[in-house]
Each structure stands twice: as C-alpha cells, then as structure tokens.
Amino acid sequence: MMNIVNVKKSYGQGSSRVEVLKGINLKIESGETLALVGKSGSGKSTLLSLMAGLDQVDSGEIWIQEKCVNKLSEKELTLFRAQNIGIVFQQFHLVSTLTALENVLLPLNILKNPNALDVATKLIDQVGLSHRSHHLPSELSGGESQRVAIARALSTSPAILFADEPSGNLDEETGAKVMDLLFEMVKQTKTTLILVTHDMDLAKKCSRIILLEHGSLA
C-alpha cells in the first residue's frame, strides 16, 4: 500500500541546515491505522507532509499504491493527491467563504464526481451536521468544524487519510467525540489512517504506533 524507502529531509542552508529526517524506512498496509508519535521537533509533521505529497523529499522514495509520489510532476501529484489522499488538519482549515456542505462538495467537484451532491449530503449527515450544512465555518464551533473537515477528507473515498493532531484544537470531551467519529468512519470505509499525535491515549486507538526520535524511527 505504502512504502517509504530511505527518506531524508533537511531544512535551512549552510551551517544552519538541520537534518529533520535521517533516512526513514516504513511500510504501511492497506486498511491499517498507524499513529506517528514523538516529541515536538522529532519530524512527525515533516514525515506526514512528505507522505501526503505536500512537500518534496531530499532523497529516498515514497511509494503509494504502486506509484512513486516524489517522481510525479506537480500536476500529476495534485491529481493523485485529490484522488487518493485525504487530510485532516489540527486547525481544521475550512474554506472560510464556503458553507459546510460546499466545503465537502469542493474536492468532489474538483474531481468532477457526478454524484457529488448526494455524496456530500450523505457525509454531512453521517457527521451529524445536516442541520448546519448551509452555515459558514465562522458560524460553526470547533468540534463542528473538525467534523466538516473529516467529512471533506473522506468525501473522495481516499486510500489514505492523514490526520495531523486532529484533536489538538478541541477540548477533551469534544476531541474524544470527534476522534470516535473519525475512527468509526475510517473503519466503515476501510481507509488507511496515518495519525500524527502527542496524545498517547489517542495513539493507542491505532493498530500500530511508531515513535519518531530525532528524525529516525525508534
């Protein structure tokens, strides 16, 4: 499903250059739920950004469904990401000028899905927000926003769902509810989940936990 081969990444230049990932090798199976844990600065988000095709590796290869994503052109990568990857961010990142329903519709419309409206409506309903579907993000609570973000991330039925500290901006109770929803939906859709978190309780919900320390897998 996903194969990461000797991936290295550094930032900065000259003497201030920092090697964030020092040759990561990792295999992830389809339908697996994987928690990526580690201290701040350990390189979790960097690894996630490379796996999700949001950034380019310095060296090494990332294979997702038989495709080496770091060899794709920007155009190919955009399409690949839209078709195969869903992302849930810590800060929700909903398009502020689109309603909840439109936010879910957006990736479907980009992919020209003929049943976009039905799919989006069903997902909004699944996350329990049908009564808020025409509200703008500024009118939604944090928990509601994150639920919309989950629906959006799953709308294109991606092969892999990346979640970057998805409960980090929610209170404990709301966070727990939203995470239950996330795991339930992932289970239902048999989507591979790669979760970056500090929260060990949340990490324990995953089938595998990987610890990242100083840019290497522990």
Place this chain on the structure above:
Amino acid sequence: MIFKLFLVKEIKKFPLFFLLLIFTLLLGTLGLTGISVVSEQVKGKLEANARELQTSDLAVSARRDLLPGELEALNTIISPIKHQTYKIVDIYSMVRHEKTSQTRLTEIRSVEQGFPFYGEIVLKAGLFQVDGLYISNDLAEIWEVAVGDDLKIGDKVFRVKGIVTRDSSQGLRGFSLAPRIYLPLKDVETTGLLRPGSTGSYARHFMLPTFLQPDFEKLRDQLLKVLPDSAIKVTLPQESSDQSGRVIGYLTDFMSLAALIGLLLSLVGIFYLYQSNLLARLRDFCLFHLMGLDKKHIILGLILQFSIVFLIVFTLQAFLIVPGYKLIYPILSNSLGIDLSPEVNLKAVFSQLPFLYGLTLAILIPLLLGLMRTSMGLQLKAPKISMGQFRFYDFTPFIILLWAFAAFISHSIKMGSLFFGALLIVFVLSTFLIKLIQWLLKKYVANRGLLSPSIEAGVAIRNIIHSGHKLTLSFLSLTLSATLISLILQLDSLIQKEFTLDESKPSLFIFDIQEDQMQELQNFASQKGVKLEGVTPMIRARLDKVNGKSFARVDEPSNLRTREDEVDARMKNRGINLTYRKDLSPAETLVEGKPFPDEAPQNNRPAFVSMEKRYAQRLGLKIGDHVTFDIQGVEVEGLIRNFREVKWTSFYPNFFVNVEPGFIDEAPKTYLAVLPQGKKEIKRYFQREAVGKFPNISFVDVEELIQKLTSLFDKARKAIGVISWLSLAIGLVILYGLSHDQVYRRYYDLALMKTLGFSPGALRKHLLIEFGFLFLLALGVGFFLGWLMAIIIGREVFKLGWSINWSMILYPGLLLSVLCLVTILFSSWNAVKAKPRELLSDS
C-alpha cells in the same frame, strides 16, 4: 518598558515592515510636499508676472482722483509703512497724427518717477525714463513715427523720445488692448485731456518691500475700511482680473487638489500596510496582553512607534526635499518653460507637519480600535487568529481631519468641502454597489452548485459573496484610488481644453464701424486680400425694468449693506452693449433654457433674450423674466429665454446680452469685427490703408498679446500635465500594493485548495476571475465617479463646462487594468507556490 518594547525590539524584529511603512509614508508626504514646493514656485513665478502687469505690490484706483479726505485717510495708513509710491493716470483718447491725418483710439498713460516698480519697458533704442513721450511699436509702425517726430496729444505737441517694443505692464483687459502712449504725469494736465467726463483711471501704486502676502491682505482690508466708496478699488496683483491672474488661480487650485489626492492615495496604502502588519503581529500582542500589558498600553506603544516612524519620515523628507528639488528644478524649469527659483520655501513644507501627522494617525484609528475590540485571551487558543473588527464610524476623526486638511491645503472651504463631499458620495455609492453585487450573486448561487458556471468561478463568486467587511473595504480602497486618478486626469483634460486656444485667433480688433461703413470696409478688406470675421452689431442700451418693475438704481448708497452689494448695484446702473444674432458663436454654449425659435418673430410677443449666465446671476435675473431695455429713449420688451456660457479664452467679440433678431435690428448701432491671424505684413498694410480711409474706425492690434497669453497657457498646461502624471504614478504604486496585498492575504486559502486538488492553473484562474472582476468593476466605477467629480469640481471651482475625454478614461483605464491584472497574475504566480506543508501543526 513600553518604550523599549515598541521602539527598539519591535522595530528591530520587523525591519522590512518599518522600511515599507516609511517608504509609503515618505512617498505620500514627498508627493504632497513636492507638489506644494513646485506649486509655490510656479505660483510665485506667475505672481511675479502679475506684479509686473500691475507694476506694483498694491494699487488704489478709481475712475476719478481721490478726494482730499480720502487721500488723507490713505496716507494715515500707508505713511507708517516703509514704501515707495507713484501715481498713474490712464486716459483713453482719440489721438490724431497730423502727418498722416490718422486718428486712433489710444491709452495715454501718464506716469511718475519710479515707474515701473516691477517689470520693464523696453525701447527700440535707449532706456525708458519718465521725461517725455514714448509710443508703442505698433502705433509707431502704422503712423510711421520715428524718434524725434512731433505728436499732438490733446492741446499740446510732444516730441517722441522712444518707441516701446516690450511693455510688461500691458495686459489683456478691456481697453488696455488699445496701443499705449507714455507721458510724464506732470505734463498731462497741459494736454487738456483731464476734462470732466473723460474716460480714465487714477491709480496710486505702492511698493512695500518689507511686506509678506498676509500683510498685504490685511492692509487691503484696512484701506477698504477707510475708503468706503465702492468706486475705489484696492488691488493686489494676483487679484487682478487679468487672464494671468485667472491662470494662477487654475494652477494653484489644481495643484492643491493633486497634492491632496497624492496624499490620500498613500494614506490608503498606509492603511492597508498597517492592517496587514497588525494582523501579522496580533499573536505577539496577545502574548504581551497575557503577560500583563493592558490594551491601552499596547495601543499607546503603537502610537509612540508610529510617531517615531513619522519623525523619521519627516527628517528624511527634510533632507531629501531640498537636494531632490535642486536636482529636478532645472528639468522642471525647462519642461514648464518657467524660470523657477532653486530655493525651497521650507516654511511652507513644515507648516503642513501637524496636519499631516494628525491625518496619518487618524487613518490608523479604526485599526487601533479594532485591536481594542480584539478578545486577546481567546486568540491564543483560536485555530485562526483574527482581529476585532473596526466600524465605519471609527473613521469619523479621519473624515473630519480630511475635510479640514482639504480646506487648509486648497485655501478654500468651498473647494475642500466639495472634494470631501464628493469623496463621501464615492464612499456611499461604492459601498451600496458592492453590497448590491454581493446580494445579486447570492441570489444567483442560491440554487446552484459549486460547478456553476465552473468550479473556479463558483469558488470565486462565493469568495465575493462571503468576504463581507474585508471585501467592502478593498473595493472601497480600489474604487477610491481609481476615482482619484480619474478625477485628476479628467480635470487635467478639462483645464487643458480650456487653455487650448482655437486655431483661428484674432489679430486685429476693429470697432466703432458705422452702419454705412460696414459694407465698404468689407469690400475694402477683400480688395486688400483679407477677410473680416466676427462682424457683430453693437447697440448701446440700458436695462430699465425687470418684470415691469424699475430696475434697482442706487440712489442712496448708504442704504447698501456691503461693498459687494454696492458693486453689484453699480453694475445694474451701467449701460450695456446688446447685439442681435440667432445662432451661438463657436465660443458660446447654451447652458439653460431653449435656443431662439426658427420661425419669424411675431410682433405680439416680446423679443427673446439670451444672457451670459454669470452676468444674469449677478443681476439676479432668471429664465422667464421680462426685461425692458431703453435703447436711446425707445423701450424694447424682452423675455429671457436662455443662458449662455462664453469660453473666456475666446478673443472674439462676445456680448452679455443677445436679443433675438427682428426686434432691435433697426436701432442705431456700430459694428465690431476682427481680422484673423495671418501674414503680419498684410495686416500692417491693411491697417495702415484702412486707418487712412476710415479715420473714425479704431483698430487694435492684439496679436502679440494673444501670443503672450498663449505662451502663459502653454506653461500652465505643461505644469498641470506634469502634476497629473505624477499623481498617476503615485496611484499606480498604491494600486500595485493593494492588488498584491489582496492576493497575498489568500495565501493559506490557496495552500488549502491546492491540497484539496486545485491545479495551479485552476488556482490562477479562480484568482483572476475573483480579483479581475472586482478590480475591473472598481476601476470602471472609479473612473466614472472620477469623471462625475471632475465635472462637479470643474464647474464649481474652476468654472469649466463639462465634457468627456474618452482617451483620458480609456488609456489610463487600460493601463491600470493591465497593471492590476498583471499584479494579480504575478502575485498569484507566487501565491500558487504556497506550500501546503505550512498548513500542518508544527510548521
């Protein structure tokens, strides 16, 4: 602590922002002070011209000599002041040249020692002295007079001492077109010309070397108080009704407006820049707040910080303005054709300091109040940081200061208020328009999905609908900038048009042509190879009644309240010249009412009358008023049918009152005519021959004077052009900044959309649709509103007629549209490179 935090650490931490802020503020204030400096220089130069025309700093004049009491009152005020003085008596008289037996209307100017204080009288040979008769060159040529010849003026024969080739005191005003003969004042009495009833003017001129402009105005007011007779005029050079005074007025008003517009544009830029910066630093402020610094202290720190920035800007300006001006003044002098002084009047520059500081700070008040309203505690845990919103009424201090500054800088409450009022209308209209568009688009998308009409357009439309407050402000800023640019370009075009003289300019004025001479003169002219133009009958009359009531006569001057009332009343008592003509002349425009009918006049109705608008306004006349003229004892009834405006730069004969043909055609009259410009020799030949054949007809050569005026107009046009393009350049920089800022603000949205699958092309397309629509709409609306403002300001301040210059809309509009679109493309080029990685938690 605050001092260290805001003045040292912050400035050190954000050097780029402070550099940009200083640059934008410097650009605006330099634009303002630069234009002020050039404006002062040009004004000074044109005022010097006006002084040369008047020959003195101040003149007290009347159509009679001052009475002993008045002279005493004048001396009481003037004596304590260091001054020099002389008296000038101007008499218009027919002078006969014995040798050629030709008679000409001439202006006999009698002067005293010291004349002229300003300007010069250049002779063909030798120096002008007040010791004999000097004759103008055109008169000398016609009469073939040489130095040493005798000339009889009134009862006395004088010997010609010199021929005047250039006279800086010769203006373009009424009878001053008549050729001039200079005599010593002591000799004029012996000519017998100073008889009661002679048309003349008596003026006492003063040079007050220690006085500044405000002192002159005070002195004039003092003199007007002690010389209450409205027949006495106290004139300062720039107030003279001569055309150059008018040109100065146009130029200074225009320059003030341009300076104000430049400043306003840069204030829009500063507002944007500061807003972006406050947003970027909001998290830091929230932390300061968390650590115990209350909001008031944060805002105080920001004000302190801004004050330092302003001080730096002003210091830089003080250092830059003098060498900068010295660097460009030779180019300016050359391109304007005005010999500007290399010295800068720093007092004029620094006097604007308090207003500038207040105004710039006032535009930041809404942002600072927005910061006051921010829930700082919540921001630190909010997913996306956002500042408290400002309200539109937060702009009140800025609006009040802007109005005051507009009045201060234009030296006119009327112009300041007009400018301010027009801006307010732009503000209201733009807000209404963008709200309407948002409402219409909302209706459009109500039952449509994101794909309608395309995903890019669908997202762009929703961005327009839901951007709310921010979008309104951006649209307002853009519209305002476009309006200001359009205003200055349209006003430029209106003034340029006013200063553009018709192709056909007169060369010779011919008047006092008797009815029975007209045909003969025309035949004579065609025999000599010239054609007379503008042949117009002139009938002397008096306005007797208005709507059946005797027209107010001034029998008891003491009943009149103000000097202006008295002047108006005096105007009512004066005789007027009428003409009759069906159609308008090329210099005239019908501004109110209907033209004369085509059918033949009927005797059972009064004659329709067309009046010059300002003249009618001064007399309090309206369309539909019945007027009765007394034409040499015969009453003629008239009905005011329309008002005309006369282009003041036309030198063809124009009349305040034009009566419908068929009513006064038989009245005793004389004719006026002009000879258009052509070959000088032919004109001279015609004039010489015609003077001999028609001794009673007066010929006045206006060619040189019109050339002088043309050159003055040319300088003014160039000056206005330079200033307009300078304002446009400032506008372009600000528009670029605004466009760039708009796209840059969307950085995170773009990164997100990229993550969701938007290709770079689709991202660019949606940006182009959204901003292209907004920018082009703002430019279109702004250019239209700017044109409307130009008409209003042109009409109310510059007294110009309205017209539309499409090229001044089309080309700058295209230039700005292209610039905006290029900016969007350029910015979107960078923005689509937004890294989705930055959306992640620890980026």
